[in-house]
Amino acid sequence: MALSQLRLSHFRNIESAELRPAAGLNLIHGANGSGKTSVLEAIWFLGVGRSFRSQQSQRVIQYQQEAFTLFARIGDERMGMQRNRQGEVDVRINGERPQRMADLAKLLPLQLITPESFALLLDGPKARREYIDWGVFHSDIQFHLVWARCRRLLKQRNQLLRNQVEDRQIAIWDKQLAQYSRSLTEMRRAWVNSLNGVLEGIIGTFLPQVPVRVSFSQGWDAKYDIEQILTEQLRRDKQLGYTVSGPHKADLRLRVSNIPVQDVLSRGQLKLLVCALKIAQGVLLSKQHNKQCIYLVDDLASELDAEKRTLLLRQLEQTGSQVFVTAIDPEQLAMIDWQRRFHVEHGEVAAKDS
Numbered sequence: 196m197a198l199s200q201l202r203l204s205h206f207r208n209i210e211s212a213e214l215r216p217a218a219g220l221n222l223i224h225g226a227n228g229s230g231k232t233s234v235l236e237a238i239w240f241l242g243v244g245r246s247f248r249s250q251q252s253q254r255v256i257q258y259q260q261e262a263f264t265l266f267a268r269i270g271d272e273r274m275g276m277q278r279n280r281q282g283e284v285d286v287r288i289n290g291e292r293p294q295r296m297a298d299l300a301k302l303l304p305l306q307l308i309t310p311e312s313f314a315l316l317l318d319g320p321k322a323r324r325e326y327i328d329w330g331v332f333h334s335d336i337q338f339h340l341v342w343a344r345c346r347r348l349l350k351q352r353n354q355l356l357r358n359q360v361e362d363r364q365i366a367i368w369d370k371q372l373a374q375y376s377r378s379l380t381e382m383r384r385a386w387v388n389s390l391n392g393v394l395e396g397i398i399g400t401f402l403p404q405v406p407v408r409v410s411f412s413q414g415w416d417a418k419y420d421i422e423q424i425l426t427e428q429l430r431r432d433k434q435l436g437y438t439v440s441g442p443h444k445a446d447l448r449l450r451v452s453n454i455p456v457q458d459v460l461s462r463g464q465l466k467l468l469v470c471a472l473k474i475a476q477g478v479l480l481s482k483q484h485n486k487q488c489i490y491l492v493d494d495l496a497s498e499l500d501a502e503k504r505t506l507l508l509r510q511l512e513q514t515g516s517q518v519f520v521t522a523i524d525p526e527q528l529a530m531i532d533w534q535r536r537f538h539v540e541h542g543e544v545a546a547k548d549s
């Protein structure tokens with residue numbers, strides 16, 4: 196799965212651009228503020244339906260313009276998106292409106308690595324839960340339904356807790372919540388187990404001296420069934436007005452000698468660990484479902500020395516996937532044969548001979 200064509204119009208500082216990327220490694224280089232990240236952001240928008248930089252999607256529309264338009268060709272499929280300042284979005288896959296935004300992600304599975312991706316390790320469990328759920332979403336067709344049910348039931352339970360509804364009544368809801376929580380947890384656990392098989396090798400390459408251990412935390416004490424936990428904690432949950440334990444508290448734990456990685460690893464090591472996690476996710480997807488992710492790597496060189504840059508680029512190359520990397524100075528990434536290079540200057544994107 197690779198983008199063979201990408202057209203952008205009125206997106207950030209890009210008035211209009213057309214790229215015909217290679218199926219393998221693509222380098223996008225140019226000065227600060229030239230528009231490199233905007234190209235990655237446009238691809239992300241097509242696959243996810245929002246920006247990775249702004250909460251407010253209209254911010255990506257070029258100043259003085261009413262709407263941006265994106266178009267891409269992925270194999271035989273065509274994707275188009277237009278969004279205006281009023282927030283109206285027109286999305287098309289092969290000319291048809293998709294039923295859900297999730298259809299975009301199915302067609303265009305993306306892995307994004309930016310200098311802000313540290314958040315995956317430094318922030319709370321939400322980002323890591325989303326990381327797991329991305330993997331399960333792409334690997335288990337039941338996931339979306341089970342996840343959505345769980346979320347709804349949890350919301351309803353929290354409402355009942357706040358309304359101080361009788362315990363008997365809450366217990367009826369808890370049965371259903373427990374059933375979906377078990378299913379969701381099993382899916383997540385199975386996926387993390389498979390991930391670990393892939394991840395170990397990549398972490399071994401990136402951080403050979405660092406024994407990182409990755410484990411799944413399901414969101415409640417694994418010695419007990421979730422229904423028992425919900426029953427036992429009902430009094431406290433009622434006092435607090437929300438459900439303390441459950442699959443909404445799941446996490447991926449990363450430790451070195453039993454210490455959380457963020458407390459021991461250097462910035463460069465943390466970056467490599469984030470890259471290992473993202474690459475492993477993509478490798479697993481291609482192993483299990485023969486589907487290739489597209490990797491978007493913004494400012495690959497930051498935090499990494501020449502040896503680590505080479506390791507990372509070789510690992511990305513080995514995935515056999517399409518990769519887009521941005522860099523200010525292409526010389527810093529000259530250790531690899533780029534299949535295609537694009538130079539960006541003041542929002543103008545030009546293909547360069549490699």
Ligand SMILES: Nc1ncnc2c1ncn2[C@@H]1O[C@H](COP(=O)(O)OP(=O)(O)OP(=O)(O)O)[C@@H](O)[C@H]1O
Nearest residue numbers: 207208227228229230231232233254255256257258
């Ligand atoms: N809505 C907008 N309309 C027009 N220009 C915009 C808009 N939003 C941002 N810009 C400008 O577009 C450019 C976007 O740059 P982008 O972040 O893609 O640069 P970059 O090449 O990745 O830079 P760096 O190397 O500094 O990360 C910046 O110059 C920014 O000021």
